[in-house]
Amino acid sequence: MEPPSRTEHNPPLYQLIFEHMLKRLEQGEWQAHDKLPSIRHLALELEVHRLTVFRAYKMLCETGKVYVKDKSGYYVSPLKDELQLTVTNLSSSTSSSSSNSSNSSSSSNSSNSSSFADIQRIPAHFQFSQALIDPSLLPNLYLSDYVKKVFDLYPKLMGTYATVQGDEELREMLSQHFHEQMGIQLTAEEMLITSGAQQAIHLLAEMLVGPMDAVLIERPTYSIAMDVFRSRGARLLPVDITEEGYDLEQVESLMHKYKPRLFYMNPTHQNPTGYTVPSWQRKQLVELAERYNCLLIEDDAFRDIYFAEEPPLPLFAYDTFGKVVYIRSFSKYVAPGLRICAVACRKPLIDSLVSAKSLVDNGTPLLNQKIFLHYYTSPRLQQHLGKLRIALQIHKEIAEEQLAAAGWQWTSPQGGLNLWAKLPDGIKTQDLLQAAIGQSISFMPGPLFDPLGKFESWVRLSYSFTNETVLREGVGRLVRLAERFGDEKG
Amino acid sequence: MEPPSRTEHNPPLYQLIFEHMLKRLEQGEWQAHDKLPSIRHLALELEVHRLTVFRAYKMLCETGKVYVKDKSGYYVSPLKDELQLTVTNLSSSTSSSSSNSSNSSSSSNSSNSSSFADIQRIPAHFQFSQALIDPSLLPNLYLSDYVKKVFDLYPKLMGTYATVQGDEELREMLSQHFHEQMGIQLTAEEMLITSGAQQAIHLLAEMLVGPMDAVLIERPTYSIAMDVFRSRGARLLPVDITEEGYDLEQVESLMHKYKPRLFYMNPTHQNPTGYTVPSWQRKQLVELAERYNCLLIEDDAFRDIYFAEEPPLPLFAYDTFGKVVYIRSFSKYVAPGLRICAVACRKPLIDSLVSAKSLVDNGTPLLNQKIFLHYYTSPRLQQHLGKLRIALQIHKEIAEEQLAAAGWQWTSPQGGLNLWAKLPDGIKTQDLLQAAIGQSISFMPGPLFDPLGKFESWVRLSYSFTNETVLREGVGRLVRLAERFGDEKG
Numbered sequence: 001m002e003p004p005s006r007t008e009h010n011p012p013l014y015q016l017i018f019e020h021m022l023k024r025l026e027q028g029e030w031q032a033h034d035k036l037p038s039i040r041h042l043a044l045e046l047e048v049h050r051l052t053v054f055r056a057y058k059m060l061c062e063t064g065k066v067y068v069k070d071k072s073g074y075y076v077s078p079l080k081d082e083l084q085l086t087v088t089n090l091s092s093s094t095s096s097s098s099s100n101s102s103n104s105s106s107s108s109n110s111s112n113s114s115s116f117a118d119i120q121r122i123p124a125h126f127q128f129s130q131a132l133i134d135p136s137l138l139p140n141l142y143l144s145d146y147v148k149k150v151f152d153l154y155p156k157l158m159g160t161y162a163t164v165q166g167d168e169e170l171r172e173m174l175s176q177h178f179h180e181q182m183g184i185q186l187t188a189e190e191m192l193i194t195s196g197a198q199q200a201i202h203l204l205a206e207m208l209v210g211p212m213d214a215v216l217i218e219r220p221t222y223s224i225a226m227d228v229f230r231s232r233g234a235r236l237l238p239v240d241i242t243e244e245g246y247d248l249e250q251v252e253s254l255m256h257k258y259k260p261r262l263f264y265m266n267p268t269h270q271n272p273t274g275y276t277v278p279s280w281q282r283k284q285l286v287e288l289a290e291r292y293n294c295l296l297i298e299d300d301a302f303r304d305i306y307f308a309e310e311p312p313l314p315l316f317a318y319d320t321f322g323k324v325v326y327i328r329s330f331s332k333y334v335a336p337g338l339r340i341c342a343v344a345c346r347k348p349l350i351d352s353l354v355s356a357k358s359l360v361d362n363g364t365p366l367l368n369q370k371i372f373l374h375y376y377t378s379p380r381l382q383q384h385l386g387k388l389r390i391a392l393q394i395h396k397e398i399a400e401e402q403l404a405a406a407g408w409q410w411t412s413p414q415g416g417l418n419l420w421a422k423l424p425d426g427i428k429t430q431d432l433l434q435a436a437i438g439q440s441i442s443f444m445p446g447p448l449f450d451p452l453g454k455f456e457s458w459v460r461l462s463y464s465f466t467n468e469t470v471l472r473e474g475v476g477r478l479v480r481l482a483e484r485f486g487d488e489k490g
Numbered sequence: 491m492e493p494p495s496r497t498e499h500n501p502p503l504y505q506l507i508f509e510h511m512l513k514r515l516e517q518g519e520w521q522a523h524d525k526l527p528s529i530r531h532l533a534l535e536l537e538v539h540r541l542t543v544f545r546a547y548k549m550l551c552e553t554g555k556v557y558v559k560d561k562s563g564y565y566v567s568p569l570k571d572e573l574q575l576t577v578t579n580l581s582s583s584t585s586s587s588s589s590n591s592s593n594s595s596s597s598s599n600s601s602n603s604s605s606f607a608d609i610q611r612i613p614a615h616f617q618f619s620q621a622l623i624d625p626s627l628l629p630n631l632y633l634s635d636y637v638k639k640v641f642d643l644y645p646k647l648m649g650t651y652a653t654v655q656g657d658e659e660l661r662e663m664l665s666q667h668f669h670e671q672m673g674i675q676l677t678a679e680e681m682l683i684t685s686g687a688q689q690a691i692h693l694l695a696e697m698l699v700g701p702m703d704a705v706l707i708e709r710p711t712y713s714i715a716m717d718v719f720r721s722r723g724a725r726l727l728p729v730d731i732t733e734e735g736y737d738l739e740q741v742e743s744l745m746h747k748y749k750p751r752l753f754y755m756n757p758t759h760q761n762p763t764g765y766t767v768p769s770w771q772r773k774q775l776v777e778l779a780e781r782y783n784c785l786l787i788e789d790d791a792f793r794d795i796y797f798a799e800e801p802p803l804p805l806f807a808y809d810t811f812g813k814v815v816y817i818r819s820f821s822k823y824v825a826p827g828l829r830i831c832a833v834a835c836r837k838p839l840i841d842s843l844v845s846a847k848s849l850v851d852n853g854t855p856l857l858n859q860k861i862f863l864h865y866y867t868s869p870r871l872q873q874h875l876g877k878l879r880i881a882l883q884i885h886k887e888i889a890e891e892q893l894a895a896a897g898w899q900w901t902s903p904q905g906g907l908n909l910w911a912k913l914p915d916g917i918k919t920q921d922l923l924q925a926a927i928g929q930s931i932s933f934m935p936g937p938l939f940d941p942l943g944k945f946e947s948w949v950r951l952s953y954s955f956t957n958e959t960v961l962r963e964g965v966g967r968l969v970r971l972a973e974r975f976g977d978e979k980g
Contacts, residue, residue: 013536016506023700027751028842046503117654117848135649143648144641151634158633158825159625164607195685199851210513228849261517335648337857352518358607359718360850361689365858367827 014055019211032078124442126474131417131462139384146375162366164358166193170373195364196339197329203356209234216263220449222271236451243411245277255292262295268311269302272449272460273420274413279312289323296324306415307393322346340372395463402475417464423457427485504545509701522568614932616964621907621952629874636865652856654848656683660863685854686829687819693846699724706753710939712761726941733901735767745782752785758801759792762939762950763910764903769802779813786814796905797883812836830862885953892965907954913947917975
């Protein structure tokens with residue numbers, strides 16, 4: 001790295017102290033509501049000025065992990081309690097965190113993942129909170145046949161370990177497939193097989209992101225990714241995504257100002273919005289990445305779930321600089337029970353990823369890779385995908401019919417599993433969720449997807465998990481529930 | 491945590507700087523042989539005394555990640571090159587690192603895992619470097635039948651995600667099994683399913699270990715565990731293991747002096763030695779763990795692979811304080827292709843582990859869990875295990891016959907997959923390995939298992955991977971090769 005950026009990287013003392021305290025907090029050295037060492041005490045211990053510790057503590061408050069009580073000191077925020085409040089008792093909705101005497105409610109409430117998981121766990125007949133595909137839409141019997149076939153082909157399969165990087169036959173097949181489908185030149189050595197996209201994101205975060213590193217992230221975005229980067233202590237810088245894609249001036253200005261290490265993006269049928277970043281922006285983004293030395297982490301989970309036409313080529317296809325890491329997961333629509341994902345990038349990054357994977361779990365189970373390989377290359381999968389696209393498009397249209405009459409606003413997605421919709425004026429998503437759960441309807445409230453915790457009048461409705469009848473009935477009920485809310489307000 | 495230990499935790503300034511630089515090194519900010527910022531430069535930047543930076547750099551040198559050139563400055567150690575030298579060209583053997591102008595060859599050469607994997611990758615007809623079970627000793631056809639049965643039972647299995655904590659039916663079964671087998675009281679909520687033991691170790695390291703934290707580790711020990719803890723920047727403190735177990739005075743004195751966060755142990759048919767820590771020590775270790783607030787991470791991969799009699803109860807069975815984390819993996823002898831491991835511990839630790847797992851991969855694939863569940867509870871497995879124990883004992887005895895006549899020293903293991911043997915005087919394990927590979931024989935040299943890099947006249951011979959004929963022939967050849975070495979020296 002060239003000298004100028006090195007200089008910029010050298011952190012001030014208060015940041016080192018911030019990082020150090022952050023680590024101790026994460027290691028659970030203190031319980032919720034425990035008092036941290038006083039500023040005076042820590043300054044004495046570390047032989048630094050009190051103002052330096054003060055600045056470090058201020059930064060800790062900004063992360064939401066610590067709160068301040070006037071004249072009394074600094075205390076550990078009760079994350080667990082807060083989550084449970086948000087989830088099991090949604091009554092206080094967006095103001096749930098006000099029950100803590102803290103300023104931790106602001107931009108970076110740290111773990112959305114639990115609220116996410118907990119909402120999904122609430123039993124609901126009308127299940128619109130899970131961006132998963134109804135298992136009856138998957139060809140289970142055929143899959144079962146394929147599994148048997150795989151065992152005939154590899155009789156000692158269960159007795160064999162996979163290599164760390166992943167089954168070579170699978171990597172060869174996928175690199176050829178990427179070439180045919182997207183014109184991407186790729187060798188099997190430039191690919192790693194992981195257990196799902198999330199493991200890939202986590203590996204990359206572990207390798208690349210440290211405390212206070214700037215990370216660009218879409219707004220709104222997939223909530224678990226925020227959690228992963230936050231768990232590394234990253235500062236999340238939101239990049240707005242709309243139906244037109246990004247504002248490239250905003251992207252450039254953020255890259256210029258904050259020198260982010262990476263930009264985590266989901267540019268094709270994005271989760272939660274369903275938006276797709278246009279081709280012309282993709283080319284320019286790769287150039288920006290090169291100019292500002294910022295890796296683009298392209299999460300491409302919904303490429304094969306398109307409705308009218310195939311989406312534009314991935315950013316990775318334009319990357320001649322080795323600045324894009326391409327995460328392509330298949331689990332959702334091939335077989336969620338398998339958890340197979342491919343990560344492609346150039347040397348030397350791929351080597352570091354393989355090393356990281358070797359420490360993390362020493363390789364994805366071979367069984368899952370071989371089953372995936374054989375099913376994915378079968379004609380049956382192409383038939384299945386064709387049918388699945390039509391089924392999901394019908395699902396989407398059923399949901400849209402219900403919303404259309406009721407004054408909800410949304411951009412019709414051209415692929416993916418979700419509708420991102422704005423509620424009629426005056427309705428808060430958390431209030432609606434609370435009432436909806438009472439009627440056995442669940443969905444995801446907007447703020448969970450926002451690094452800034454806003455989008456309070458937005459919902460993500462997943463139309464993929466219930467059958468058509470339940471979907472029509474449930475969205476109808478939800479829409480009428482929202483109407484009654486509107487009437488009460490008016 | 492009580493005030494005194496908090497005070498002890500407050501690190502001096504040079505340690506904060508050490509941690510900060512370590513992170514930047516790990517993030518790849520510099521390439522091998524790049525020069526780090528000069529002491530003067532960094533001291534100026536950070537507004538600290540030059541001596542403080544000097545101490546931080548000295549610590550970096552001790553990790554082996556940085557080397558010093560006289561009068562010229564501090565440079566990044568070429569880990570990759572070093573590994574490749576060690577592995578693909580074993581000619582310079584133990585002195586391989588001397589080709590780098592560095593002092594990085596000492597105690598903490600950081601990544602053994604690659605040398606480990608690379609030795610295993612060397613094609614060898616007489617394959618004694620892999621502690622894996624010969625796939626033909628596994629009941630592959632029956633396994634294949636069980637898989638089909640599982641698909642009949644759960645026709646939508648492939649379309650379903652697992653929960654983060656692991657399949658409830660599997661956790662219920664295992665907690666009952668642990669109760670029956672070892673008298674351990676455990677609920678399904680106190681267990682997490684991971685993808686192999688290594689993922690469990692990695693999750694725990696991520697949760698519990700930060701830079702410069704002290705970690706107790708057996709000497710010798712399982713090499714990959716060292717790499718995982720080192721990747722977190724831990725200081726490894728070796729605890730000697732012999733055929734009598736540990737020296738409890740040594741353990742207590744280390745706990746007292748260094749306040750380690752955890753002790754990673756493999757007390758039953760240990761890898762690589764095969765030694766088993768006696769019952770009386772197990773009880774006392776749990777008390778020491780409580781007294782010194784040091785978690786015991788008990789890796790119990792070989793419990794079911796015993797020869798004459800069942801091993802003593804795990805430490806976890808004596809733990810009434812919640813100070814033991816019990817890692818029980820089954821992959822090796824049930825089905826390596828599955829990668830299933832159970833981690834058991836008490837609240838609140840188990841909750842943190844589940845949260846960490848949710849970020850890492852959001853759950854082990856359900857397919858693997860259900861197959862394991864049904865196979866593990868079948869009468870077939872018990873038959874298989876009985877046969878496997880006999881087969882492995884015969885393997886062990888075949889290897890021992892060959893060693894006995896040749897003056898090698900070892901303690902006959904009562905279980906597990908390995909013989910840990912001392913070579914006749916004057917023979918270096920690395921020299922022997924180099925010659926052995928020329929004869930298509932591979933084994934693991936002792937230094938790879940040693941946090942201090944010694945054990946230069948020891949070998950780990952895995953007797954489990956080849957069939958009886960190949961084993962007898964190969965160990966015979968190895969022994970004769972060593973004899974010729976001895977003759978040349980004498």
